[in-house]
Amino acid sequence: MKQKVLCIVAGILLVAIGSLAYFFLYGTKSYSPEATVVYEQGGTRVSVFYNRPYKKGRQIFGSLVPFGKVWRTGANEPTQLETNVPLKFQDQALPAGRYSVxxxxxxxSWTVILNSEIPRWGINFTGEATRNPQTDVVKVEVPVMHHEKEVVEQFTILLEKSGEEMQLTFLWDQTLVAVPFTAQ
Incomplete structure (x- = not known):
């Protein structure tokens, strides 16, 4: 009898844990849908995969996304940048490959970091980023621009040509951060 009760309890716990894991991995994606942005020109291909949370009336930077703390730059999994050619951010080289952003x-200003490890979720259970600083490949500081007339409701990343350079741009709320880079 005891063994039967233990099996039932173990089964219920297994289903509950599985349901919770499924919700964390897939259920939250409806609130922050996936997106991919691609820049292609000549033999250069750069893509960014990310999840796009909404503002929903919240104070974003300095509150939901605290100043001075590492952010996975989106929601759910960390944002990922993939390039088929080496890139250069300021004076720092980024070999061809896939990186977490x-x-x-x-x-x-913002510090923008490209890291060679891509963790599964990007944060731990306390909400802290799971980035390993020892595997940072590029780390650059760029200025913040504030646009007071327009509010960007959903987090957006753009890849664009800007003169001789390309630009990785982050937009959300009334904040715009542009990161120039070149193909090597």
Whole structure:
């Protein structure tokens, strides 16, 4: 009898844990849908895969996304950048490959980090980023631009040509951060 009760309890726990894991991995994606943005020109192909959370009336930077703390730059999994050619961010080289994108937002500038590890979720159970700083490949600081007339409701990443350079742009709320880079 005891063994039967233990089997039933174990089965219920297994289903509950499985349901919770499924919700964390797939259920939240309806609130922050996946998107991919691609830049292709000549033999250069750069793509960014990310999840797009909504503002929904919330204060974003300095509150939901705290200043001075590592952010996975989107929702759900960390944002990922993939390139088929080496790139250069400021004076730092990024070999061809796939990288996780992390940021440290600030009021006046952001630190943008490309890391060679891509963790499954991007944060732990306490909400802290799971980035390993020892595997950072590129780490650059760029200025923040504020546009007071327009509010961007859904987090957006753009890849665009800007003169001789390309630009990785983050837009959300009234904040715009542009990261220039070149193909090598």
């Amino acid at each position: 992390w940021t440290i937002p600030g009021e006046q």
